[in-house]
Amino acid sequence: MSAEALLMSVIAFSLGLYYVAKWVHGVPVPPDPWENDIPADELVETAPELLCENCLSPRASPDQHYCPTCGNATGDFTRYIPFVNIRFNYSLLPALWRKLTSTDEPLRSRIIALLVLLLIAPAMLAVGVPFLLYAKLWKKPDEPAKEPAPPANQPGEPHGG
Known part of the structure; x- marks a missing residue:
């Protein structure tokens, strides 16, 4: 294949691609049939109910790290908390x-x-x-608890005895 034929095929391919893109861009888009079905005042955002991903039981709060029903890690950052993530790991x-x-x-x-x-x-x-x-x-034995010393008598108080 000569260089001229290669150049002509690249130009023809580029022009064909341009006209296909122009044709696709000009295709009319049908209107959204559901645009006016629900009034805007009914689309009030409510907080979604938090669920456990494993057993689908409701979570009490977003700060809850584990599901009380199945023990699954439910918190968003549970795996990053050092002492809370032991069960997760x-x-x-x-x-x-x-x-x-x-x-x-x-x-x-x-x-x-x-x-x-x-x-x-x-x-x-x-x-x-x-x-x-x-x-x-290498566990240290538990030391016996020392009894607290009796309080010292205040001046002017009678001695017990």
């Missing part, structure tokens, strides 16, 4: 166990859940057991 094991014991799950997903549990269990033991041993072995 470690909720994988119960979910895998439910999937493994459920008869509704397909066999393939149950096998994958079993393999993941078998891979996670040694890691949990390797981290959890030394931590528990450390906490048990």
Whole structure:
């Protein structure tokens, strides 16, 4: 193919593309049939009811971090809060166990859940057991509570006895 033929085909393609775009732009848009069905005063925005994504039970407030019914993380920022997110971070094991014991799950997903549990269990033991041993072995014994000293007598008060 010569350079002139290539140039002519590029120009023809560009002109064809231009006319197709111009034709699409000129197509009339049908009016919105639902534009005037609902009066504007009825479209008052109300706050949506907050629901748990797992069990669809209503949440008491937007500040609630976990669903009281199923324990699912419902807060928007629950996974970012250091001490509140412990249940969120470690909720994988119960979910895998439910999937493994459920008869509704397909066999393939149950096998994958079993393999993941078998891979996670040694890691949990390797981290959890030394931590528990450390906490048990090097725990300071509880000191007995000291009784408070009797108050000193104020001047002018009789001595007890």
